[in-house]
Amino acid sequence: MDKNKRENIKVNSNHELLNTYLDEYKINELIKETGKDWVFEAFDTRLNRLVALKVLKPRQGKEREEQFLREGQRLATLGKFDHIMTVYSAGQTNGYYYMAMELITGEDLEDLINKRKFSLEKIVEVIEGVTEAVSYAHEHGIEHEDVKLENIKLGNTYVVDFAGRLTKTNSNDINAIGLVFRQLLGNYKRSNKSPIPQKLEEIIERSLNNKYGTVYELRKEIRTYKNGISRRKFLKTTGSLAGLSLFGYGSFKILDYYNSLDYIVDEINDVEATDFSKINPLFNELLQKIINYKIDWLIEDGRIPKGKFPYATTEDEKWFNIPEGYWSNGFWPGILWMAYETTKKNKYKQWALEWTKAINFTDQENEDIRSTRFYYSHAKAYDIIKDQISRSKTLRAADFMASRFNEVGDFIQIGGKLDKTLNNKKINVELMTISLPLLGWAYNETKDEKYNNIIIKHSKTTRKFNIRDDSSVRRLAIFNPKNKTLMGEENDFGYNNNSTHARSQARAIYGFTLVYKLTKDEEFLLTAEHLADYFIDHLPQDFVPFYDFGDPNKNILKDSSAATIAIPALLDLFSITRKEKYRVSAYSILKSLSSKYLSTNLNHFQGIVLHGCHNIHEGYYTNSSLIYGDYHFIEGLRKIKN
Secondary structure (H helix, E strand, O other): OOHHHHHOOOOOOOOOOOOOEEOOEEEEEEEEEOOOEEEEEEEEOOOOEEEEEEEEOOOOOHHHHHHHHHHHHHHHOOOOEOOEOOEEEEEEEOOEEEEEEEOOOOOEHHHHOOOOOOOHHHHHHHHHHHHHHHHHHHHOOEOOOOOOHHHEEOOOOEEOOOOOOEOOOOHHHHHHHHHHHHHHHHHHHHHHOOOOOHHHHHHHHHHHOOOOOOHHHHHHHHHHHHOOOOHHHHHHHHOOHHHHHHHOHHHHHHHHHHOOHHHHHHHHHOOOOOOHHHHHHHHHHHHHHHHHHHHHHHHHOOOOOOOEEEEEEOOOOOEEEEEOOOOOOOHHHHHHHHHHHHHOOHHHHHHHHHHHHOOOOOOOOOOOOOHHHHHHHHHHHHHHHOOHHHHHHHHHHHHHHHHOEEOOOOEEOOOOOOOOOOOOEEEEOOHHHHOHHHHHHHHHHHOOHHHHHHHHHHHHHHHHHHEOOOOOEOOEEEEEOOOOEEEEEEOOOOOOOOOOEHHHHHHHHHHHHHHHHHHOOHHHHHHHHHHHHHHHHOOOOOOOOEOEOOOOOOOOOEOHHHHHHHHHHHHHHHHHHOOHHHHHHHHHHHHHHHHHOEOOOOOOOOOOEOOEOOEOOOOEOOOEOEHHHHHHHHHHHHOOOO
């Protein structure tokens, strides 16, 4: 914490909690006290960092304690965001309830507004940061409830002290932002004896009179004002980029914006998802920008080491890169192959080949590790550049998967030592996208019916045991392979065994659509449609599903990867059936991900699509970019045609 700020805080050096531990947090000093809680500086002994530790004062009742813990856990799901004080964790120990938070330096606006002058540019910058923070929280179902000068800290414009309660209405936070804006502009007027620009007066009045439906609408208008003119006006004014020098330094800022991912995100947000003629070229431009900026930046700066493969982003928003041998490693070279197909630039082909050649057979003969690794790498290398070595390796991998087919139960065993006994078996619905694409590729390449027969039999078994009467999926179905009866179900990733894991539902849509394209069996198409209808019917307002459709707490975690997997499947269903609901749903998901979940900060976030959730039960990558989510997002964009 800022030294000058600390001098203004009365510190109780005799507090009973000083030098004690709450779980892994060692309490150093008291930095703030309210009637309900204390805020301490503490040391995180596990991650070796200073944190702010907010501790609820005892004896406030069970209801308040549970509310405090629930709000802390909810705030932790926001993850790291540029303008929000990060909540790392929330817990309870020794009768104390706490939240561990980012320790923010810098003074708050309440102190500063009477000490210094604010320029108009600085005021607009601060308000933009505030709207970004509050809008981001609203998108995740959380309202602030107390936006005021005291809760805004300068430096990077941090908004602190979120209530963590579920969003009921946007109006209170919008009104509060408008009031803060007016207070800051009052400072500007007193200091500069200058009139407030009419446009800003209009924005304030609209805020205070509830003329904005969402904070995002307010943020967009602030950003448009900040950038001076929009792209359309810029092009209309200049006629071409050649006239930039006439406009001076400010034009370079406009040009930076024009070339940025932020620009294309704003443009996409301005267009209706169903206005296909306008949004299609924007999606195509977004694809180009992601490739040209994000992928180039990751490789050329060495952020993904040669011979390693990105899996998920960690707390610092950097990729966790893993060695060869893991099931997901094919997705990264798959992204590079798509980049080459999109741009036809030789560098992407060379990069794709380099990472593809790093994928080879391992000694893990008892593990289902072959399918995604080889399908998205070597199979693509053969399809695109006819690399014969890759063809041979892909067929070998397909034969390995075929060897794991259980002839009694008519299913492919995933994971573990091969077991063809008649004991109860588990069939994983996600094999529809993990194993079947590889076998489908092998069938198309060789026309060997053994691959086709396995695909058909496994798909029928999956349809029988993994799909419920309401077209929701069982992630794991337990069945008797001898008499073909269902014995139970498991949902090791989801809310409980009877709930529906959103990513499993999306993979089932993707898989049954693929099987229909391979077999032309109308039953598989009908199954894919029913699965898609369930998925669509259970999407929240922003079209990005919660981690599990059956979780009663609908504001805990989103899983963007489930949304990305659904996009190419829904677009394929539209191409097959010509039913508009599938195209509209796919476009609505794409628009939401592009405008609200995209990592546009190229200097910070290494992933592409934010807020994926791998495994909530194990606590693995619960608010991360996931490599398979990024892959399917790009796959979906590539299916958009001008």
